[in-house]
Amino acid sequence: MTTTTLPKAPLQIYPRRKTTNPVLAAVIRHALIICALVIMLYPVIWMVSASFRPENEIFNGLGLFSPNFTLDNYVNGWTSGSLNFSRYFLNSFLVTVLSIAGNLLACSVTAYAFARLSFPGKKFLFALLLGTMLLPSQVTLVPQYILFNKLEWINTYLPLVVPHWFGVDAFFIFLMVQFIRSLPRELDESARLDGCGHFRIFSRIIMPLAMPAIGTTAMFTFINTWNDFLGPLLYLNRTDLWTVPLGLNSFLDATGESSYGALFAMSVLSLAPIVGFFIVSQRLLLEGVATTGLK
Amino acid sequence: MSDAPVARPLTNAVRPEVLADKSDGGARPAHGARGTRNMKSKTREAIAAYVFLIPWLLGLAGFTLGPMIYSLYLSFTSYDLLSDPRWVGFRNYVQMFTADPRYLKSVSVTLIYVVVSVPLLLIVSMLLALLLNKSMKFLTGYRALFYVPSLLGASVAIAALWRLVFGADGILNKALAVFGIQHGSWVGNPDDALTTIITLTLWAFGSTMIIFLAGLKQIPKELSEAAAMDGAGTLRRFFSVTLPLMTPLIFFNALMGTIHAFQSFTGAYVVSGGTGGPADSTLFYTLYLYQRGFAQLDMGYASAMAWLLLAVLAAFSAFFFWTARFWVHYGDES
Amino acid sequence: MRKAQHVKSTRFTLLAGAAATAILLAGCGGGTSVTANQAGTSAPDGKGDVKGDIQVSWWGGDSRNQKTNAVIDMFTGKNAGVTVDRQSADFAKYFDKLNVQAASKNLPCVVQLQGRQINDYTKRNVLLPLDGMVDSGAIDISDIPKAVVDAGRGTDGKLYFLPYGAAYDAVGVNTTLADQAGVGLPADGYNWSDFTQYLTTAQAKLPEGVTAANIGGGRPNYFIGWTQANGKTLFDKDGKLGFSKDDLKQYWAMWDDLRQKGVTISAQKSAEEPTAPDQSYLAHGESMTDTLPGNALTPATKTLTGAKPGQEMTTIPFPSGPKGSGNALYPSGFAISANCNNIPTAAAFVNFFTNDLEAGKSFASDNGAATNTKVLDAQLADPALSATKKHELELYKQIIAKNPPTIVFPAGYQSVFEDSFKRAYQEVSYGRMSIDQAVDKFFTEANAKLGQ
Incomplete structure (x- = not known):
């Protein structure tokens, strides 16, 4: 867990950090991390470098550099199809933002009830909540499609967004329950003694403290929605509604001509918003809380 | 489950609640307060709870339970998607164990995967989360980079990348050759293919790590500092302060990790091109279920497979929740 | 008391709602296909x-x-x-x-x-x-x-x-490699034994890392070509397998002999191969021949030009047999x-x-x-x-x-026959099953589902 090796002395006369050279330790630590990162990310780095190679040289070898550097894959990829990727990106953003908002709202209120309130039927409902996660989603695809077709929601974003507003992602509810339960109960007990109602306790005390859980949920929802392929495939027919993964899939054709160059280029671009969102959300949420700390 | 009783911290060295008392002066409401609250307040709490639960209850009734119940019904039918389901009783369930060697193969592949990948994933993510919880330069950048593999999701590029790493002429074999080790293809060898899928899972450890990291962020600094002042070393602090406070999330990650591993689909689907090959060596349970349901148009059989898995996972979860009372420590108890 | 009732009624509404959805779903699952049947006859x-x-x-x-x-x-x-x-x-x-x-x-x-x-x-x-x-x-x-x-x-x-x-499926040939190996293209009207001879001869003179053929035993379309050329029936009137176990044993023995002599790529490399024809080993110049959808010649050639600049490929008809050309x-x-x-x-x-x-x-x-x-x-x-x-x-x-044969594929062909055929030959090529065992396995799996 740390890079320093410790003597097992129960008592230490000097603070430990003085026993090793802090600069050296930092250098070693960074070197180790960077080594691990290079090994882990080599495939991704390769993908980025391949996206700058001419279409028909993409699978030639494991090296990173090609003398024939080109931006064609990005240009052609972006403008492919009757529309272009700017439309797919916009659509993906719309679906993602609406899904995140719904998930945060629905999952947090549900989680608060399960984590902090006692009510009859709680055990049963909580078991039901967990139960909904245990069935492989593949078998509910067809009944769900039938349902959304009956509701005439095909060719709209409703099947992709609306369920999130009703807390169908039990995973996130469970996650938030675990987070909230690890918060000391004294906090809301004292707020209650001060006369706060449940809604105020939820919004003023629990939510600010559960920021890491909210950040995590937002992050995961972003990734899941952004990368979701099957949902958009089933529910969106018209190209002007397509999301990024559908656009990416259209570069592949098992029966004709595939465009791996454009595929890699657009895959790289589609990673950018998630990485960006991650950096922003962890700055705002993880770091923000750490500095405030718990009272 | 939600009211699992007190769990003791694993060691008796430094008890977090004692430290907590130290740090905030120890003014805590008496526990009896909850029990003596009158009927009216209890009713009000129950009503509030159900108000909070409205969206979820609507979603459950409207979107989740209906399809689930329908698939339970389908599991007792012969249903090819294109014509009406026909009731066959327990035939699908019986067939799995009596007339389907591929089913049994998929069970064994999945079990091996669960047993190997879940503990490894938990350990790797916890270690990395601890490492990345330190304050150091470029921390945000490092975290983001370690997370990148998880962001790729089921990207179609993964299949190409995996061949690049684990193919006969892949990066791994080039690296091994430096040490004089000769090895054939990893993805193309039935004895090694599952290993490459487990590696893929571990490669994308980011999500599990993020949950641990968020949990570590929640641990009050005062606790750790107080323990350090008491003279506890790093290891000791980890086992007596950090670990007990992390148990709710370890519990969460272990349970969810196991459930996800049993339902694992994408990795094998992408790397094997949906076949579960070579020679069924990566035929995961849900991959086979998908083949039966959507390619071979045996949705009744696929539903039966799904509900059997649900039953097994429910039993496992119930057992796991029961063990929680011995090792999971919640902040809302003392 | 009131509390209990409240809960009861909530739970009841919940279950009723779920049940209603289930009924709704069941309702649309059924019924409508009756009209489909009528449409089918009218x-x-x-x-x-x-x-x-x-x-x-x-x-x-x-x-x-x-x-x-x-x-x-x-x-x-x-x-x-x-x-x-x-x-x-x-x-x-x-x-x-x-x-x-x-x-x-x-x-x-x-x-x-x-x-x-x-x-x-x-x-x-x-x-x-x-x-x-x-x-x-x-x-x-x-x-x-x-x-x-x-x-x-x-x-x-x-x-x-x-x-x-x-x-149509044709045999794709990398003409540059074939010329290097001194074999050129097979003569018009060549049959399966000419073809295996051709591949074996070529293999001896091909550069290291290049094989004369891909793993043909696991290619359903090659097999279909072979049955048509030799006058075998693929499917009977019920959609079950129409050829005999001996036919398939003979066919796999032919390919497995080539594989063991190193004329085809290894089982492991075959498992790694991307499925798209424009990313196959043939398209990357690592295999001299392979079965290739006729319309994939253009994209495959494009890949080859990038992977091995200067190499060229073409397509030729399948090997013939006593009953004519095997091109389906x-x-x-x-x-x-x-x-x-x-x-x-x-x-x-x-x-x-x-x-x-x-x-x-x-x-x-x-x-x-x-x-x-x-x-x-x-x-x-x-x-x-x-x-x-x-x-x-x-x-x-x-x-x-040449008036090619028309094949009527029974229900389940793509999902069962092709999948099962590839897997069964994989078992042979990995040395996990004898040809006889693999043929039995394939017949059991395919006949259980075909035509249903």
């Missing part, structure tokens, strides 16, 4: 006003989507008041989506299919027979060779899809779904896509050679036609001139 003539909405779905990537969209635009341009909802996805995903839509009785009006899957759908009466529309003149088949039209028939003999593009046709075409509520427009579209000269020229035989002979000749006459595309189309003409 055989509409496809006459009527061409107007309103239809949905058209096909498989393909960006390049085919553009070509298909161009044809749809031409169709809507000529028929004011028609709008088309376009749906496309890559091959495997396409069928997943189609099956989910079918389960919801929500199939697109016009559905692209091949003979390899058609009977999965005809068996369940989700497609309309086109015979009535052909009789009424709504759909014209007069310019399409009979062998090609027949590939659109179901097991019941009715026409279910109108083939617009005829793909695998045409693709459009079918009309039974739940379509705009049959006249759907029929007009199917006819337009297949027979319109301008549409055909614009689509440029992207998914197999144009089946309409006038369209095909117009493309061949175009001086701008690329050399590889020209070769694809000419080889098709050569094959069709």
